[in-house]
Amino acid sequence: MVFFRKILILVVLLLAVDFLAGAVLKHFYFRQKSGIDYQTIYSVEKANEDILFFGSSRAAHHYVPDIFADKYAMSAYNTGRDGNYILYGYCLAKCIFERHQPKLAIIDVSRNEFQRKEGSYDYLSSLLPFYGNYESIRDIIDKRSRFEPVKLFFHTYPYNSLFPVIALNVIREKSKALNIKGYIPLYRSIDRPAKVISKEPDYELDPYLVDTFRQFIKKCKENGIAVAVVCSPYFDKYEQEDATLIKVKEICSEESVTFLDYSQDARFTGNQKKFDDYNHLNNDAAKEYSAICSDTLRILQHKIN
Amino acid sequence: MLFNSIEFVIFFIVVTTLYFLLEHKYRWFLLLAASCYFYMAFVPVYILILGFTIVIDYYAGIIIEQSTGKKRKSWLIVSLFANIGVLAVFKYYNFLNDNLSFLLSRAGRENPIPYLKILLPIGLSFHTFQAMSYTIEVYRGNQKAERNFGIYALYVMFYPQLVAGPIERPQNLLFQFYKKHSFDIDRIFNGLKLMLWGFFKKLVVADRLATYVNAAYNYPENHSGLTLIVATIFFAFQIYCDFSGYSDIAIGAARVMGFDLMKNFNRPYFSSTVSEFWKRWHISLSTWFKDYLYISLGGNRVSVPRIYINLFIVFLVSGLWHGANWTYVIWGGLNGLYLVAAIMRDKLLAKYKLEIPGAQTWAGKSFSILFTFLLICFSWIFFRAANVDVAFQIIRKMAKLEGPLYTTYPTMFFCLLSMVMLLVVEVKQEYFNGAFSFMNNRSPVVRYSTYLFLLLMILLMGVFDGGQFIYFQF
Numbered sequence: 001m002v003f004f005r006k007i008l009i010l011v012v013l014l015l016a017v018d019f020l021a022g023a024v025l026k027h028f029y030f031r032q033k034s035g036i037d038y039q040t041i042y043s044v045e046k047a048n049e050d051i052l053f054f055g056s057s058r059a060a061h062h063y064v065p066d067i068f069a070d071k072y073a074m075s076a077y078n079t080g081r082d083g084n085y086i087l088y089g090y091c092l093a094k095c096i097f098e099r100h101q102p103k104l105a106i107i108d109v110s111r112n113e114f115q116r117k118e119g120s121y122d123y124l125s126s127l128l129p130f131y132g133n134y135e136s137i138r139d140i141i142d143k144r145s146r147f148e149p150v151k152l153f154f155h156t157y158p159y160n161s162l163f164p165v166i167a168l169n170v171i172r173e174k175s176k177a178l179n180i181k182g183y184i185p186l187y188r189s190i191d192r193p194a195k196v197i198s199k200e201p202d203y204e205l206d207p208y209l210v211d212t213f214r215q216f217i218k219k220c221k222e223n224g225i226a227v228a229v230v231c232s233p234y235f236d237k238y239e240q241e242d243a244t245l246i247k248v249k250e251i252c253s254e255e256s257v258t259f260l261d262y263s264q265d266a267r268f269t270g271n272q273k274k275f276d277d278y279n280h281l282n283n284d285a286a287k288e289y290s291a292i293c294s295d296t297l298r299i300l301q302h303k304i305n
Numbered sequence: 306m307l308f309n310s311i312e313f314v315i316f317f318i319v320v321t322t323l324y325f326l327l328e329h330k331y332r333w334f335l336l337l338a339a340s341c342y343f344y345m346a347f348v349p350v351y352i353l354i355l356g357f358t359i360v361i362d363y364y365a366g367i368i369i370e371q372s373t374g375k376k377r378k379s380w381l382i383v384s385l386f387a388n389i390g391v392l393a394v395f396k397y398y399n400f401l402n403d404n405l406s407f408l409l410s411r412a413g414r415e416n417p418i419p420y421l422k423i424l425l426p427i428g429l430s431f432h433t434f435q436a437m438s439y440t441i442e443v444y445r446g447n448q449k450a451e452r453n454f455g456i457y458a459l460y461v462m463f464y465p466q467l468v469a470g471p472i473e474r475p476q477n478l479l480f481q482f483y484k485k486h487s488f489d490i491d492r493i494f495n496g497l498k499l500m501l502w503g504f505f506k507k508l509v510v511a512d513r514l515a516t517y518v519n520a521a522y523n524y525p526e527n528h529s530g531l532t533l534i535v536a537t538i539f540f541a542f543q544i545y546c547d548f549s550g551y552s553d554i555a556i557g558a559a560r561v562m563g564f565d566l567m568k569n570f571n572r573p574y575f576s577s578t579v580s581e582f583w584k585r586w587h588i589s590l591s592t593w594f595k596d597y598l599y600i601s602l603g604g605n606r607v608s609v610p611r612i613y614i615n616l617f618i619v620f621l622v623s624g625l626w627h628g629a630n631w632t633y634v635i636w637g638g639l640n641g642l643y644l645v646a647a648i649m650r651d652k653l654l655a656k657y658k659l660e661i662p663g664a665q666t667w668a669g670k671s672f673s674i675l676f677t678f679l680l681i682c683f684s685w686i687f688f689r690a691a692n693v694d695v696a697f698q699i700i701r702k703m704a705k706l707e708g709p710l711y712t713t714y715p716t717m718f719f720c721l722l723s724m725v726m727l728l729v730v731e732v733k734q735e736y737f738n739g740a741f742s743f744m745n746n747r748s749p750v751v752r753y754s755t756y757l758f759l760l761l762m763i764l765l766m767g768v769f770d771g772g773q774f775i776y777f778q779f
Binding site: 002003006009010013014017018021145146147150151154156157159160161162163164165168 | 311312488490493494714715718719753756757760761764765766767768769
């Protein structure tokens with residue numbers, strides 16, 4: 001009996017401390033004024049722009065909303081986030097579409113994005129604080145691990161590893177990145193020449209990721225939102241077509257959605273002055289790319305409004 | 306099944322509860338079944354390999370005990386051959402083939418021997434060494450051969466230490482399976498506290514440091530010398546907390562059920578010599594090599610140059626034990642060289658009756674600890690680098706010390722905070738052991754606050770998506 005009493009006391013105390021700490025963290029998490037999490041909070045809870053960009057860091061660094069806004073005479077916001085891919089974008093879209101339907105959704109896809117690999121759903125941790133309030137994304141977040149709902153029983157778990165960031169972003173004012181509507185500019189030039197990659201290892205596609213991509217497009221169409229899929233430029237030259245991009249092209253064709261593949265565009269690929277690193281355009285090139293991309297996408301304009 | 310998973314927490318609670326509910330005579334069977342399940346959670350079919358060596362060693366033990374002379378020796382050789390053979394096939398075959406391919410390519414020829422497409426069974430080196438210690442001890446007459454096949458299988462497969470040690474000796478573990486363990490609250494809490502500290506070391510310190518170390522070591526060409534130095538120091542703490550964290554969880558889990566496993570780590574980074582480091586680091590392996598290889602090579606009874614050679618051999622083999630890669634061989638060789646150099650220095654000092662000035666002062670001892678730590682850190686470069694070329698590339702970059710330090714605010718914050726918390730505890734244990742105790746304080750307020758603090762730190766700072774333990778691959 002003594003043993004069970006001791007264990008019970010410890011469990012009750014732990015749950016109480018976890019509840020309190022979780023409540024404090026939740027309070028401050030949603031009061032952040034800057035930082036990458038603020039952008040997610042803004043995207044999920046406030047974004048009401050006409051054009052929304054979805055994708056990873058390549059989206060966040062490649063699409064300048066102001067340029068699109070000028071071309072279309074509409075408002076625009078970039079929801080792209082470092083290290084977050086199709087599942088993140090689809091979750092954001094589900095949350096946003098519950099309260100707001102943009103006119104155009106632009107989904108940026110990356111090479112290898114649908115590759116089946118261990119831990120490839122881990123990045124969904126960035127959406128754990130929204131698990132409680134948005135039922136529609138729970139089934140996707142649950143894919144992180146078999147015991148995700150068990151872990152989420154603890155109130156501090158969604159804020160794991162976040163407390164120093166939350167503390168800083170509660171104090172720190174809005175970042176420069178936020179002032180340009182989710183677009184995060186990069187300013188360096190890469191210091192190595194481009195590689196010519198003749199063959200990459202074959203990989204297996206993750207059917208869940210492929211299906212999510214298809215659902216994402218369907219969701220946009222169901223909500224009357226024009227959708228375009230784009231692969232932005234890469235620095236290195238790939239001589240072989242990527243399995244993910246082949247699949248994207250196939251699905252876009254089936255769903256009658258525009259797919260623009262700039263991944264090997266000669267105006268960018270291989271140009272050291274235009275890339276910050278091998279994956280990301282720098283600010284000048286991002287502006288140039290956004291202008292080109294927005295011009296091309298104007299063919300969609302008849303579908304908008 | 307990983308210790309740092311929800312699956313293990315459920316498994317541990319279920320197995321421990323059943324263990325105490327069952328009658329003593331059925332407990333070994335429960336533990337054996339649980340251990341099989343635990344092992345099969347990785348790659349189920351590999352249990353057949355384990356089964357193969359268990360059967361051979363079980364019968365070898367009985368035959369060795371019953372026979373004399375050549376037969377006795379030949380059955381020891383059969384047992385060793387089976388165990389080392391399994392290691393050779395699964396761990397070293399492709400490595401040897403790689404080297405053969407390299408040599409043949411130098412001569413302009415192709416290697417006709419095919420590669421094996423097999424995964425290394427988890428913890429193979431650990432349970433193989435534990436099995437070998439059994440037949441060697443039976444051969445030496447220090448251990449009676451085990452007649453109960455199930456108990457012998459459990460000795461090799463006991464789940465807390467099956468995949469990453471501590472590598473037990475039969476004299477310490479086998480008899481414990483026959484002992485009736487009562488439901489002892491103090492012992493259970495003792496074990497749970499050790500497990501809690503192990504989880505803290507693994508999830509909060511090791512896996513947190515791993516984020517920085519992996520970023521630097523996986524792409525050393527993108528990082529400065531300063532970053533690589535910091536990453537190497539972080540790796541020293543990462544591997545310590547990863548492995549000693551595993552050992553703490555293993556020893557704690559066994560203790561909850563009433564088993565005493567040997568201590569595997571004793572705050573190794575407070576060692577003032579490399580020799581002392583090896584008495585504090587992975588103790589169960591160091592003593593295994595001392596008992597079964599170093600002594601077999603002649604121990605300290607041979608000439609001084611032979612002692613040096615033997616030590617060097619032991620460390621080379623120890624390096625190879627860790628992995629089939631030249632990086633591990635160099636790592637072992639470096640540690641062997643450190644040790645030989647230290648012995649030579651001590652002999653010279655003794656011969657000429659010299660003393661290092663200030664060696665016994667506080668500053669002198671601190672310097673020795675720091676110097677030993679740096680030597681060990683240097684050897685860790687080879688342990689962590691993907692291959693020998695990368696290791697030398699890292700060393701060249703470190704020597705130049707050019708470029709900025711890679712830092713991201715939360716990563717660096719968590720790395721430093723976790724290391725500070727670890728050091729506070731370790732310094733207290735090393736130098737102020739009789740002083741204030743947190744986990745064992747007489748005041749329940751302090752005790753429970755400490756448990757809650759550690760649990761909260763695990764929830765707030767623990768890396769839950771972290772990978773497996775580094776030593777599983779060995």
